[in-house]
Amino acid sequence: MRLTYKPTERKPGRSFMARQDKIPCIEQDWHYHKELELIYFIKSTGTRYVGNSIGNFGPGELYLIGSNVPHLFRNHKEYYENNQEIEGVDLIVVKFEKEFLGETFVELTESSKIQMLFEKANRGLKFSKAVSYLVHSHMVGLVGSQGLASVIGILNILDILSISENCKTLCAEEISHSFRKDEKERMAKIISFLNENFDKKIELKEVASIANMTPNAFCRYFKKRTKKSFSQFLNEIRIRHACKLLIEGRLQIATICYQSGFNTLTNFNRQFKSLMNITPTEYMKKYETNVEVA
Structure with missing residues (x-):
């Protein structure tokens, strides 16, 4: 993409x-x-x-x-x-x-x-x-x-x-003029890769190579352009996918954890609560009782 x-x-x-x-x-x-x-x-x-x-x-x-x-x-x-x-x-x-x-x-x-x-x-x-x-x-x-x-x-x-x-x-600052054309295309490649592989283990050097950068240069570039660290951005993609699975209510939380790309339930719970201000269990129960979560 x-x-x-x-x-x-x-x-x-x-x-x-x-x-x-x-x-x-x-x-x-x-x-x-x-x-x-x-x-x-x-x-x-x-x-x-x-x-x-x-x-x-x-x-x-x-x-x-x-x-x-x-x-x-x-x-x-x-x-x-x-x-x-x-x-x-x-x-x-x-x-x-x-x-x-x-x-x-x-x-x-x-x-x-x-x-x-x-x-x-x-x-x-x-x-x-x-x-x-x-x-x-x-x-x-x-x-x-x-x-x-x-x-x-x-x-x-x-x-x-x-x-x-x-x-x-949706964004903390105006975005329309913050990317040059070449930067937009570079970010498009990164987002495409993350969107297709977020549920797998992703090595930093692998993503950096897509941007034709060293891992250190990539981290600085990514943070400057998105105002988020690479790990934070990736975790947000994974947590949003987990939210969708939790709302559906068909899978156990442990299964959702691994299908969303997290390798431990402890880390999944910590990252989920950090972003959503609620635990995965509480999130699922909110939707079971048809109460909308912001």
Whole structure:
């Protein structure tokens, strides 16, 4: 996998793009584009990479990704194995440029909150499910709308999002201009390798060789670019996968530990509680009683 730049997808005569995808699985590389992107998952689960942020995603979640922010939404492995129990993916994607209604639009006094929303999107935004519920009908209606009705539709969505306080920034700092093109491609190779091998033993020198660096140089580079140590970043990928298995409730915690790439249950418990502020057992029980964990 390499970082790819995706050109504008909107059709001639349209100021933005809106589509609904019903597909078996998400097939994409780590990528970026000039447009801001709204992604609404109706059906789908997996792991998200936005800038230097890692997390799981699931049904009913809504994200806003800023201009030129590298990102990847990847389904869990079973989606790519023709598993008949998997329902597939149903999502809505809306892409638009900051100036899609003209350069002076975001400078209007009435648009000040939307301008702030666009700025916050440079760190990636995840909205609460309550907000997703508020915009659900607007997102669905936007896909088939045309003409002025489509413009009114997207403005309604942006207005709701701009005044909502129920959103979470995914990255500690703006990401859109923190990587040069060659660095983005190098990081894409690293993320691809980790995504495919996190459940196995990974040697530091093996990852460093992918980046064409010595282990020491790689550690300095990785920490500078992601604001996280390599081991912390890898553990986050493993813990997010463990969360998915814990929610499913089909496996014993010890089995989940090893399937997530940890070699001891003690280390797994310690790393899980450090990241999630709760033990694996407590996490599983929360979902057994249908109480959502933040």
